Structures are given as structure tokens and as C-alpha cells.
Amino acid sequence: MNDMRIAERNVDTNESKISARKVQVYYGTNHALKDVDVDILDKTVTAFIGPSGCGKSTFLRCLNRMNDTVASARVEGTITLDGENIYDAKVDPVQLRAKVGMVFQKPNPFPKSIYDNIAYGPKIHGLTRSKSELDGIVETSLKKAALWNEVKDRLDSPGTGLSGGQQQRLCIARAIATQPEVLLMDEPCSALDPIATAQVEELIDELRSQFSVVIVTHSMQQAARVSQRTAFFHLGNLVEYGETGQIFTNPKDPRTESYITGRIG
């Protein structure tokens, strides 16, 4: 396992966007994540797989410090974004989250209009100076999220009135409207039907050209379809991390193999 990681680093050092070293997460006395070392590459889709409760969502939430909102959570180790430690005392998590956007498991549009859902992020970050500029951001974000054609005539109607798949794409559009550098997705398709899932997956593949995307998924097929690199978590440990093809066809760790073939998890 150690050997493999060194090999990875040798190959990809220059493109690394986020690198985590010796990350430990505790929920109270529960040691939820142990010694996680990961390098997430720029303009790549990285999938986190593993059985429920293995810590993959916990690790994802460390990457934009969403765990700060959980009172009992404690994070140790270093996570750097472009070489800067995001857990440095000087870092404001609000600024970090503008750079590292997030899409949640359940679609959670604001109970406002579709337009206001997208415009909220740019507004609070002061990304625009005029209404027309804001209109432009809303339009391009919705286009990137492949939702524009469906909602362009009803931008004033409530975002909560859309279907589940549309809501999730609205949330993706909302996340990319703030022009982040990394997009975190926590099981974005778990509440969607296969058609909506296919649309979101297609979207993820397109987003790869602009962002580094990290996706947590329970579906190994999905991980295989959308990601270039895959990390397998088990019981709070990062078991194996590498090229998606290699993980699924030729796993080095017996636990990875057992999970992929359906024997654990």
C-alpha cells in the first residue's frame, strides 16, 4: 500500500490540487478516519468508494471544512489546496468554501426562485458588478449544468418545484456559479432515477475540463463510469488509491478485491 502511494506521487506531483497527509478525524472519542494520505489531481474526477460508515463522506467534508459545523468533530493532519494548508488558523472556511464547492446527497435548493438559487453565491461573494453580469452567470451556470433549456422560461418559479433530477442539477449549477476550483459531490445521484443519474454523470464528465471533481458514490458502476482515479475506504482507512481501471481490474489489496466482487460491504 505504501509502495503504491509513492509510485503515484512520483507520477503526478506536478498536477496535484489537494493533498492530504496523515489526516485523522475524531467524532468525540470515535476515531472515524485514520492516517489518510491522498493526492487529488487537477481536472480529474476522483471517486471515493467503500461500504457505509467507512469515512469517505467524512473525508470529503474535510476538504471544504464542512466538518467544522459538527461540534464534536476534530480533524488532525494537514490538507493543502495549491500548497496552502486549509486547516491553518489564518484560513477562513468561508473563503475556502468559495473555492471548494459542494453538492450534497439530497438535492437541497433554497426555497427561493431558480434565479435566486444560482445568483445567491455570486452575490455574497461580490463576483458581479451589474445585473446583466449576474444574468450572464446564471445563464452560463445553468447551461453548464444542462438545465438551461428546461428552466429558461421559468427562472422566477421556485427551485423546490423542480423534479428531483432537475433539483440536483440546480444544486450543481449553484455550486459552479461561484466559480470554484474543486467540486465535491457527496453521493449526488443516490436520490435520482437512472435517467437523471445518466444526465448528472454526463455533466460530471463535462465539468472535469474546468474543475477537479471529487465524488463519493455507493455505486461501483458509477465510479467506474465517471472517474479517472478511485480511492477505496474501509473502516476509516484508505485501503487503496489509484487509476480507476487498475482498481477495478487489478486491485492490489485483498480487501479492495473483496469489496469490488461483492464479498464485503
Next chain:
Amino acid sequence: MTDISAAPASGSHRGSLLVQDELTRKRNAAETRFRLYGIVAISIAMLALAALLISIFSAGMPAFRQTFVTIPIELPADKLDKSGTRDSAVMAKVTTVGYAKVINEALAAALAAKGISTDGMTEKQIAGLLSPEAPAQLRNYVLANPAVVGTSLPEFELLANGRVDGFFKGRVTMESAKLDSNITPEQLQVAQKMTDAGLMGKRFNWAFITAPDASDQRPEAAGLGVAILGSLYMMIVVLVLSLPIGVAAAVYLEEFAVKNFWTDLIEVNIANLAAVPSIVFGILGLAVFINFAGLPQSAPIVGGLVLTLMTLPRIIIPARAALKAVPPSIRDAALGVGASKVQSVFHHVLPLAAPGILTGMIIGLAQALGETAPLLLIGMVAFVRDYPGGLPGGLFDPATALPVQVYSWTTRGDPGFVERASGAIIVLLVFLLIMNAVAIVLRRRFERRW
């Protein structure tokens, strides 16, 4: 639980579907029984409510109608304005005693004109048909319109005596009048003749809502004006103070405070404060606001402050519940796009919690409006005939409050105050209903905006 596990063992569910087996019958019987219990409980509650409303309304509605005597009155200038200046400051020297004589002459003339005999009645008994308030009514009218002196008022309405009023409302009968030193059957007979002659009649009595309180001997003149103003002023103080403080406290505790020993302690104490008997807040108000801070007694500002203390925990608790009911996914969404904690609270969480907070607020205000005990201790149970001034100075003037007025009227001797107290309860109930209706409307309106 045992039913479920027993069923497969006995194999009873293998029978025909068209025949109910023993277990199903039992379950259905239990269901019918529970439905019945519910209906009985609701019926009891509805009956109690109906009994309450019927008793209050049947006792209180007469207070809104009052018997008036309508007679022509001569206003002789030589008696009411000897100086001849028609200056109300000079005319104010003539007291109600002077006006009583004028009224008595006018009444005697009116009775004679209609051919109503008053043989065997003393002058005092004839005057006793009218309220002791009647001279004051006429005097106030003349002082407000000095030009009428020296002329004759073709029709002037004077309050009838409370006993006479009670006779037309069924409270006083010929039999009870025989035992009553305040009224005689002869007086009632004359009153009946006056009604037949069109000199006396009942009509809607605005003065019950607008007039100030009146003394023990004249229930017919007592009104709720000062009490309504006092209650209104107190509600303004409560609203202005408890809305921002209560919401800020709820938001801080729910959204920002770290959960530790101290916040737990504060939480427990807020819950305890909501359960503290309200009279304790009255003692606190007396000690702190009146004795220590030196604020005036009987003043709406003190009542408002005491009620604010009492209302705060009752606002904070539902406000926290409303904030807690906002799904955490909304907070995640806001933080996820890079909103700060304050932005997520004020842009997303608070607007969603607003209907619940407002409802709690209005219910808290309604409770404060009906609260009596703490106000007794800070002197609001006083006899106040002067309206408090305009805002904000009026907050420091003496006033009473609606529930306290009910209390003080129920302690008075004259039976005329029974209907007054019930009528005041009706006014209080109407205000409470209006507030609850406003709460429902606000809730609907805010919720429609998702």
C-alpha cells in the same frame, strides 16, 4: 406485539377472507373503542367551551346596551353662567350640584308634560331615576359647548340609574325592589310609564368601550377606555422589547452557541422561567422597576416591562423550535456555496423560521394581554379615570389593564358591575381572537412564499 407473534403460530389467518377471524375482530373493536374515546373527549371539551361562552355572553352582552332617559332640558343662563361671558373656565365654577337642580326641573317638567303622575314620591326618588352621573354628563356637554347656555336642548340623553337599567334587563324586579333601599317599586312603575311614553329606552352603549371607569355607586357609567389604552400601551412595550430580544436569544442559542455546560444551564433555566408563576414576576417588577429604578406605579411602562420578562421565555422556546425545524440541508447548502454563518442564518434559516417565530410571538403577546396577577402587584389595579397621554409620555401615566379591570369590577358591591365584568371579558376575548387570527394570517402569508 404478542398478537402479531401469536397469529402465525395458531395458523388462524389461513381461513376464509370473507369471515373475520378472532384477532381481526378484536383489533376492529379496539379501533372503534378508541375512536369513541376520542369523540367523547372532544365532546366534553366542546361542551365546556360552549358552557363558558354561553355563560359569559349571556351575562356580558347586556353591558353593551344601556338605558338612557331622553328629555328636553332648559339651560337657564342665570344659573349656569352668572357672568354671562360664556367662558368655560368661568362656567366651571358651577358644580354638578347646580346642574342636578336643572336636570331635576327638566325631568319633572317632562313627566308632567307626558301626564305621568309622581304622587307619593319624594323629589329624591324622582331624581333617583337618573344616574348620579347624569349631572356630570350635562355639565361636560355644556362646558364643551358654552353657546348652548340660555337655550333649550330639545332632546338630551342622560344615563338612567343602574337599578332602573337593571329593571329593563331583568336583573331588578318589583319584588327585589321592595327589599332594596336604593330603589322602590313606585320608581320602577314610573320608569315603565316613561318607557311607554318614549322618554326612556335602551340603545347600544359606545361609552362602555370608550369611557373611563366610574365609582362604586354608578356602574351604568363605567367603561373600558382607560383599560383598553393601558393594555394597548403595555402590548406595545412588550412587542418592542421582547421581539428583538427573544429572537436574538433564540438565534444565538440555536445557531451560534457552543453546546456546553453553560448553554445547557441557560436552556434549562429558560424552560424553568417559562414555568415560574406570573405573580413572581410582579414581585420582581415591584422590587426592581418601582422600588429600585423609581418608575411610577400603575404605569403601562412598568406593566410592559414585567410582562416582557414573563413573555420572553415563552417566545424564546417556540422561536428555538421554529429554528430547529428548518432542515439542516438548507444550512449545509448555504455554507456549501460559501455563505458565512451569519449569512446562512439571516438569508435562509430565519426567513424559513419566521412564520413559527411570529406565531409564538403572537401567542406570547396574547398570554401577556390576559395576564392579571403581576399587574396587581405593580399598582395597575388602581381606580383611574384619566386617560393616559399620547406616546411615549403616556407610558408613564397611570392606567389600568383589561384583565385587571375585570378583576376590580368583580370585587365591587353593586350588582350592576356583574354584567360590566362579563362585558369586559367579552372585549378581552375579542382582542385575543383578533390576535390569534392575525397569527394565522401571517403564518399563511409567509408560508406561501415557501
